[in-house]
Amino acid sequence: MTLEWQRDRDLTDANTLRLVCRADRYVAAETPEELQRACLVAHEQGWPLTVLGGGSNLVLGPRLGGLTVKPVFAQWWQESIDTDTVRIHADAGVTWHDLVMSVAQQGLWGIENLALIPGHCGAAPIQNIGAYGVELADVLESVEVLDPENGDLAVMSAADCEFGYRDSVFKRDLSGRAIITRMVLRLDRRACPRLDYGNLAECVGRPDPTALDVAEAVCRVRRDKLPDPTVLGNAGSFFKNPIVTAHHADALFHEYPELPHFALPDGRVKIAAGWLIERCGFKGVRQGAFGVHERQALVLVHHGGGEAAELLAFADDIARQVSERFDVMLEREPRVIGA
Template sequence: MLHADHPLTDANTLGLPCVAERYAAPATLDALREALALARRHDWPLTVLGGGSNLILPARLPGLVLQPAMAQWWLEERDDGIRVHAEAAVEWHALVMALAKRGLWGAENLALIPGHCGAAPIQNIGAYGVELGDLLEAVHLVYLDDGREAVLSASDCAFGYRDSVFKGALSGRMVITRLVLRVSTEPRPRLGYGDLAGRLDPAPTALEVAEAVCAIRREKLPDPATLGNAGSFFKNPLVDGEHARRLLAEHPDLPHFPQPDGRVKLAAGWLIDRCGLKGWRRGHFGVHDRQALVLVHFGGGSTEELLGFAGEVAARVRERFGVVLEREPRRAG
């Protein structure tokens, strides 16, 4: 069923005011294909919406906004291990906790990442040393132009840091309908990141790891339910080795992570903090006072104001360190 002039202000975690010209939330694959066919017939531009936690919405979204509502998940035992099938609208965090409670390892470091399963491959969600690509086996999708179904393997997804084929060649061309993930009953804690190991026994359960991740994240990140935000607003920048050496000579405490290709990943939050911007507020937006990588919306602001504010933060970092920050949340419309 189509809804006209549907409000999306509560459907994006930044809390940006937005109205969709048309909106549908198909609960089956057939309903999804029907909605796609209708959009094709009328030549409506299409926007796919998940949990709205990584999106910058405009004041009005023309055409049709599709928010898949298929929300089943199930386990499959195969000869070579256990698979999880999760439809697009399954809440990612709820799935992670349900798996960890069953003693299934694989997704526990990705606890408390907001959003729906359907969006998780788009930027290859990652946290605490693990990325979705580490456990993803396949992605089921439907192409927008002809309603054709396809299954992509993990290698087809071209996963990188906050990147995938869904942001490249397949951007705006498909709806992800289901994920297939590999999980295991074999304990395999990955505690090498941050202060995770210090908070846990040497042989924790999957649930203990997930709960420790949640506890750390709650200490650092604002809850979108109380303060509008989209998580990290900027990606951690990659610079060439020479640039990194120059910066490190001047700032030996700059957190840095050498990459296999010789480039070096820098901590964007540190760079913003060192510009004196942590806790900085202008108008309706600010830099979070505990995590400088997160921009927050105090309410009453607009998309243009947010983009102007973010541009100012990025300009200060470029002036001080010569490093270009790239935005992480995607713009819709």
């Protein structure tokens, strides 16, 4: 099959912030082989390569040079390991939320708390997606990766991925050097609800929920709290929750006892970035084409007609004011490309 190379492809609908962006060259790879071939051409030509999933964790500049490639192969299947455990194999192009709901419907436990996170399976390990007390790292067994320079495929274990909070080796040493083509998850047939985060137990509302009950409760909470990107452009949380030393946290709690936080096993403390932003007076504030969401201060929204540079300047202003007031540095969560 010949590859379909698209020139000057509009990516405005391909990123949930709905930033206007055009790609010099674009390939939607229908198979891992097409992905390999496209990457090898880009390497031979010396084109920079951008990998696109669902575009829900990206800030795109107005133009992407080189080649933008989107893996769209999207099969998934399951393999029984023993009476309790099932392996799920999912291609990069599978929509994460659809997978969550399908396995929850089958009574498989492990990813129900991660319902309604936008995006594709191929991107889920990049920032080790997490929500409601669960991270992908809790269930991920391995990933298959493609080396874009030579097209070689390799399997990496969960340990090789060096997962951390919204972090993995793919954001560090392997940035731009590995494309995830498939992932393998290990799920459980035995009920193991994790409802101790926020008011999730209350939202589930029954003592012995099914995995589907939990997934549906997570969807209700998220729909209530987060803007729908199909209605209002956004990339979810724009900043990570900062992690500070116990000493720094004590000083903050002394002045702000109500500051929401979570103690980490290593003694450090994760604090709520949304609360810091709200206390700086940004919640619901609009600046030009962008704004801070009125219900969730961690989410920056795009009202239309704006560009990445304006969004990044607004985000820098928020981070600067948080730093000046609390001596806490906010780190951006979405990846910035071409801006």
